[in-house]
Amino acid sequence: MLLLLFHVGQERYALESERVVQVFPNLLLKEIHHAPDYISGLFNYQGQIIPVLDLSHLIQGKSCPNLLSTRIILVKNQVNQINQVPEQSNPVHLLGLRAERVTTTLDVSKNDLKEKAISIDAAPYLGKIITDDQGMIQLIQIEHLLSGVSSIALLKATE
Numbered sequence: 001m002l003l004l005l006f007h008v009g010q011e012r013y014a015l016e017s018e019r020v021v022q023v024f025p026n027l028l029l030k031e032i033h034h035a036p037d038y039i040s041g042l043f044n045y046q047g048q049i050i051p052v053l054d055l056s057h058l059i060q061g062k063s064c065p066n067l068l069s070t071r072i073i074l075v076k077n078q079v080n081q082i083n084q085v086p087e088q089s090n091p092v093h094l095l096g097l098r099a100e101r102v103t104t105t106l107d108v109s110k111n112d113l114k115e116k117a118i119s120i121d122a123a124p125y126l127g128k129i130i131t132d133d134q135g136m137i138q139l140i141q142i143e144h145l146l147s148g149v150s151s152i153a154l155l156k157a158t159e
Helices: 054-062 148-158
Strands: 003-009 011-016 020-027 041-047 048-054 071-077 093-107 126-134 135-140
Touching: 003 054, 003 071, 003 135, 011 093, 041 093, 048 054, 054 093
Parallel strands: 011 135, 048 093
Antiparallel strands: 003 011, 003 093, 020 071, 041 048, 071 093, 126 135
8 A cells, every 4th residue: 555655743654645736836826815724726627626735734723834845736636515525426626635745655565554542533544554664654544534514515616
């Protein structure tokens, strides 16, 4: 299983590469006035308007810094708008994720993934954990990044 690694502060996180469509440099985004702080803006991808979420803000409460290694990760997001879980019958929506230090991939076995030791209601997107010689890397479950009304409004905007 190939993972795309990124950082939030000093902590390492990962996304499953099969969900990644493309990785862009830190693009100029259209600002959305009155949007929550975790929404970085919008960009045009092949005629489709894509919302971009700031992973640093969602996870740590601080905006992602403008670094040379800051990227926009375009991912496939398939969720049930009512239950917030993936389903085969629901269409795939594209979503941009702004992250820092997106520079590395890691190939791991599914057997290397360990269950998280704690479940936090406010952070349902935190998934399984991988350990290596540098410490822990936590998987991000894209389908759980947002919950409730915010997620439904965001999905409708991308249809």
